[in-house]
Amino acid sequence: NASRNLVRAGSEFSSDGVELAGLVSGYVICVRRSLRGFRDTQETELYLPADVRKEADHFGNPPTAIAAAITSWIARQRRMGVFGDLLVRHLESLVTTLVDSQGGCERIQKTPLPFAYVAMIKQLILVYLVTLPLVVCDRFGWWSPLLMAVLSLGMFGMEEASVEIEDPFGTHANCLDLEAFTLTIARDTGQLADRAQRVREAGNIEDLSDIRGAMNET
Structure with a gap:
């Protein structure tokens, strides 16, 4: 749930929530591919900017580069004055949870039975x-x-x-259905970002209507 909470909180306070949703979606997809032995950013073209994919492809662990890009996005919002320190700490704790979960999966994958x-x-x-x-x-x-x-x-x-x-992360019938997991996260985070944008646009329209009403009264 850290991925959903990250996008939910970030997109409510930033107009760049769609970009955050793309980064988080690309991250979970890249983690899935990494757990299956692929060190690339394929399947993330719809979610990640070209510069992020290019940088991740040069990393030994591509999801790490995308996690860093998420932190850079949060830092950019802080420099722009969009996020306060409390929100930044909350969002960073969620990013840490994502990376810790990735590390847990990698330990499971790399720890063979005696x-x-x-x-x-x-x-x-x-x-x-x-x-x-x-x-x-x-x-x-x-x-x-x-x-x-x-x-x-x-x-x-x-x-x-x-x-x-x-190794429950493979592609056999009895392995975990990672495709379903990651695509569900991508769908949910995208919908959360879209909802926040619609609410923001609706609020701007209402504010504009209030301003026009006040001007007409004067």
Whole structure:
């Protein structure tokens, strides 16, 4: 929710909220691609300015460059007098939350299961399935092959699940649907920025109407 809160607060107080929404959307998309091993800014052309994409492409970790661009956007609003110190600190804390979340995902991705753990699971499953027929054949007779097939499927399925848990950010069917996550954030942040702009324009129209009404009365 840090991405939505960042755009929600920033766009309400700045007329450049659409730019902020684009930066945040580009950031989450770039994080998704980085978690899958891509060090580029593809798929962000609709969200990021060309200069930001060019700079990010030269970074070893492109999302870091985009996070820096978000901070630069906040700093620019502060220099222009749009944001006060309290709001700047709040927005920066949200940017920090985004970067911390990225770091957490990267730690999950780069921390493999211990080799001894993986090897022991495979060995125990193999020994169990090899020796199990000695127990079930006398009791289940011709049903033993079917029982062994079901048990083997379940045991090897659990072993495969441990492999999926080791890196849940891939593109397999059981991995996290990062495309849906990032596109939802891009949609929501864009809508928040558009709403803030519409409210601001409506407020300007009302203020102009009040001024004209006061002039007519005088």
